[in-house]
Every structure is written in C-alpha cells, then in structure tokens.
C-alpha cells in the first residue's frame with residue numbers, strides 16, 4: 367500500500383520521522399511517499415503548497431492512507447495556510463468524519479483531582495459548521511468594519527456523522543451523546559436533534575441523549591466517565607477534543623482520523639498543532655503521531671499492528687516527562703519488540 371506522508375510545519379517533521387520509524391519497524395508493507403514540501407515555507411515562497419496534481423492523485427486512489435504532521439507557522443497570516451492545506455484536504459476529499467478517541471491510558475494519572483478516567487470517542491463533523499469558509503470582511507479598516515462567517519449545516523453532513531456515531535455506539539456501550547447549542551443555534555441545532563432522533567431511533571441498545579455544548583464542556587471535566595460516544599459539529603468538536611485530550615494524558619498523546627466513509631479515503635493527524643515554540647529542538651512528543659499510524663493500520667485492516675501500537679504507546683505514555691523525541695521513539699520501539707515477542 368502506498369501511504370502519503372505530509373510532514374507540514376513546526377514539530378510535524380520531527381513527529382513524522384518518529385512515526386515512520388515505527389512503520390519501518392513493524393514491516394507494515396507500506397510504501398511511504400514523503401512530501402516535506404507541503405508546508406508554510408513553500409506557501410511563503412511560492413504562494414501555494416498543495417499541488418493540484420497531488421490532490422488528483424489522492425482522489426484517483428493513489429494512496430491507501432495519508433499521514434499528516436501539523437500545520438501552522440507564525441510567519442504566515444493566521445489561518446491562511448491551515449485553510450490552504452489541511453482544510454482543503456478535508457473539504458476536497460470530503461473527509462466528513464473526524465474521529466477522535468479520548469482514552470486515558472492505564473497508569474497515566476488524570477489531571478483531575480477526582481482521578482476520574484475517560485474512555486470515549488468524539489465523532490466530529492469535519493466539513494461544515496463555522497469551518498465552511500463562507501463569509502467575508504467589508505469596510506476593512508473602517509470604523510464600521512464588519513466580519514461575517516457563515517456556519518453551514520446540511521442534513522447530509524449531519525446524517526453522515528450520526529450514522530457513524532450510532533454504529534460506533536452499537537459496538538461500544540450504546541451511550542451516545544449529541545452535543546450542540548440548540549438553545550441558541552436553533553436552526554442548526556434543531557436539524558442535528560431531529561436527524562439524531564431519526565437515525566438513533568429503533569437501534570437496539572443505543573440510547574441517545576442531548577447536551578448543550580457549554581454544559582458538555584463542564585461535564586466532561588466533572589464527570590468524564592459519563593461519556594462514551596459524543597457526536598458534534600465541527601467547531602464544538604474542535605474545542606471539546608482539545609479539552610478531552612487534556613483529560614486523556616495530554617495533547618501529546620491524542621490522534622485523530624479524518625475519514626470519507628463513502629470512498630474510504632482517510633487522513634490521520636495528531637490533535638495537536640505545529641508547536642513552533644519547541645520546533646527543531648527534538649523535544650516534541652511523537653506519541654500522537656505514532657498512534658495515528660495505529661489508527662491508519664486499523665483503517666486498512668491491519669488490526670494486529672494497530673493493537674500492538676496501542677499497547678506500546680500506552681506503555682510509554684506512563685512516563686514521557688522530560689524525555690526527548692528520540693528517547694520516546696526508542697522506548698516505543700523497545701515496547702513493540704517486547705509485545706511482538708509475546709505475540
């Protein structure tokens with residue numbers, strides 16, 4: 367299988383190098399096409415960084431999976447390269463689901479005084495909401511300067527996210543929580559609520575409940591154990607998954623899968639950003655990127671490899687403080703060979 371590796375900005379290249387060491391170690395049979403140039407530096411030099419022919423190759427099925435490091439560079443205008451690279455990939459490839467597991471590994475302590483554990487999955491709608499890109503700025507620089515961002519919610523997008531969330535809930539505990547803000551965003555929230563009831567009703571073993579996003583943010587902190595599958599819109603999902611990552615061993619551990627359930631196309635990226643403040647220092651935690659390899663392996667049917675990666679990264683997550691990227695990578699490689707011996 368050919369795999370496209372887009373390293374991106376900041377710590378992206380460092381965590382990608384670590385993850386690709388794991389790919390090599392496990393003999394996954396992946397032929398990695400490494401593209402270090404799809405990043406902000408290229409955009410700053412040429413005004414473009416994601417070539418159309420690369421997008422066409424991806425759409426034509428050239429790659430079984432895409433690994434993505436991180437995007438974001440303080441030298442570029444805020445948000446422009448993010449939209450040019452990552453959001454464009456999500457939109458053009460119609461990666462409508464962003465699946466973000468939130469699981470505190472055993473042995474890693476909770477940041478909560480209660481010590482409460484979390485083992486949940488967020489299904490974040492990934493191509494709509496406030497991320498639509500629709501809107502604009504008028505009377506720029508004038509006293510009456512006005513900015514508009516249009517949030518878009520379609521029955522198609524909502525139903526796609528809900529169908530996936532319901533099937534996940536069926537395979538897990540059956541507890542499905544829809545998070546929105548229907549008391550203010552009545553039209554979009556109302557659509558989510560109606561479609562959720564349609565999709566979840568009559569599915570044996572699945573119990574659907576609804577929470578406003580503000581309450582959900584608080585409850586995620588106070589009672590994380592009450593959640594199993596959370597389904598939500600794009601912006602709420604973005605916020606809740608950083609909060610959730612903080613509860614699950616830190617942002618350095620959290621992977622995500624951007625999936626087009628119709629075509630099977632998928633891009634795997636850590637929840638964390640490009641961390642320009644620590645870039646190039648060899649101290650970035652590569653575990654989230656390594657876990658992305660696990661999610662990708664699972665997605666393409668290599669469940670054994672996925673399980674081994676999960677176990678190895680869990681074991682190493684117990685003690686990553688003050689460890690360098692190289693030390694964490696070596697510890698994962700050691701844990702992998704130990705696991706494979708047992709297998």
Ligand code: IPM
Nearest residue numbers: 437438448452453604637639
């Ligand atoms: C994420 C990131 C992105 C998002 C940024 C980099 C555009 O925060 O994947 O969660 O907002 O979706």
Ligand code: MG
Nearest residue numbers: 604605608637
């Ligand atoms: Mg985010």
